[in-house]
Amino acid sequence: MSDPVRIIEMGPRDGLQNEKTPVSVEARIAFVEALVAAGLNTVEVGAFVSAKAIPQMASSDAVLRGVSHIEGAEFHVLVPNEKGYEAARAAGAKVVSVFAAASEGFSRANINCSVAESIERFKPVMARARTDGVKVRGYISCVLGCPFDGEIKPKAVADLAGTLWDLGCYEISLGDTIGVGTPTKAKEMLRAVSASIPAAHLAMHFHDTYGQALANLYAGMEEGVRVIDSAAGGLGGCPYAPGATGNVATEDVVYMLEGMGISTGIDMEKLLAATNEISRLLGRPPASRVATALNAKKKRATS
Ligand code: HMG
Ligand code: MG
Numbered sequence: 001m002s003d004p005v006r007i008i009e010m011g012p013r014d015g016l017q018n019e020k021t022p023v024s025v026e027a028r029i030a031f032v033e034a035l036v037a038a039g040l041n042t043v044e045v046g047a048f049v050s051a052k053a054i055p056q057m058a059s060s061d062a063v064l065r066g067v068s069h070i071e072g073a074e075f076h077v078l079v080p081n082e083k084g085y086e087a088a089r090a091a092g093a094k095v096v097s098v099f100a101a102a103s104e105g106f107s108r109a110n111i112n113c114s115v116a117e118s119i120e121r122f123k124p125v126m127a128r129a130r131t132d133g134v135k136v137r138g139y140i141s142c143v144l145g146c147p148f149d150g151e152i153k154p155k156a157v158a159d160l161a162g163t164l165w166d167l168g169c170y171e172i173s174l175g176d177t178i179g180v181g182t183p184t185k186a187k188e189m190l191r192a193v194s195a196s197i198p199a200a201h202l203a204m205h206f207h208d209t210y211g212q213a214l215a216n217l218y219a220g221m222e223e224g225v226r227v228i229d230s231a232a233g234g235l236g237g238c239p240y241a242p243g244a245t246g247n248v249a250t251e252d253v254v255y256m257l258e259g260m261g262i263s264t265g266i267d268m269e270k271l272l273a274a275t276n277e278i279s280r281l282l283g284r285p286p287a288s289r290v291a292t293a294l295n296a297k298k299k300r301a302t303s
Helices: 011-018 025-037 060-066 082-090 104-111 115-132 154-167 183-194 213-222 250-259 268-282 289-302
Strands: 006-009 042-047 074-078 095-101 135-141 171-176 202-206 227-230
Touching: 006 250, 011 025, 011 042, 011 074, 011 268, 025 042, 025 060, 025 268, 042 060, 060 074, 060 082, 082 095, 082 115, 095 104, 095 115, 095 154, 104 115, 115 135, 115 154, 135 154, 154 171, 154 183, 171 183, 171 227, 183 202, 183 213, 202 213, 213 250, 227 250, 250 268, 250 289, 268 289
Parallel strands: 006 042, 006 227, 042 074, 074 095, 095 135, 135 171, 171 202, 202 227
Antiparallel strands: none
């Protein structure tokens, strides 16, 4: 359990993609700068998808260009197809993420094609990335339940993870998109996937809709998974997953890990400042329990 954990910050992408209040390119860049300054050195900063589908991620090219001066950090962007890959590369992307779903219903709603068709769309992306020396991360959505198709069998997740792995993804991020999972189910799913892919190459991407994310992360850590996707302030959700709230909050993950004696290298004060600033721009308080508690503590101390 004491092995190091790598946190991939999702706030500027998964977080902001589902926020109603528009956030300017300058503010998105400043958010990324603040997150890196807090010690989050891997940040997903945008998505090269249809601006009609996700207007919040329009101008991701400007965001990616705008953060390129930041040293010592790795920036990820989503690409659904070759068109997205080309645009991401033109903006300087060195790591891209393809995203598939464990269910047909979600695949259709999210990227307007079947799971098999999505894999066909990824193949030219993978081939070009190999030639270009670009790393590709692979997401699977709905690994613990689908808003359209209901229950998802661990084998369906394991099979798709195997396909993405065979295509050349360096890491597979397993998404509980609608946050319905519980620890035993999370363990079963991770065991099924890690039967063919080393746990060191898996990531947990759990949304906190039902308040189960930290418990599920702990269960996954017991299975040897050491990469966690989280969003500052618990921002966001998925526009195509009705009712889904944001990723588990980065503050909550950092608090849990540090409390367990696992050093994250993340400065909680700076992270809280980044969260408070984006929350101010969005006009609402952070969803993170830890951010809420720390803000209340500060208020008490100054009153
Ligand atoms: P499509 O309709 O199948 O694609 O959309 P198409 O090739 O038929 O093109 C339709 C239009 O989209 C055309 O424009 C294309 O040029 C354009 P039009 O002629 O109508 O003006 N287009 C693009 N534009 C920009 N960038 C592109 C691109 N490709 C085509 N790359 C597509 C397919 C995937 C593009 C569309 O369905 C889409 O953008 N969907 C949004 C998907 C998305 O961003 N979802 C949220 C992120 S995934 C997520 O949150 C889950 C995750 O966090 C894990 C988890 O929690 O589970 C990762
Ligand atoms: Mg997500």
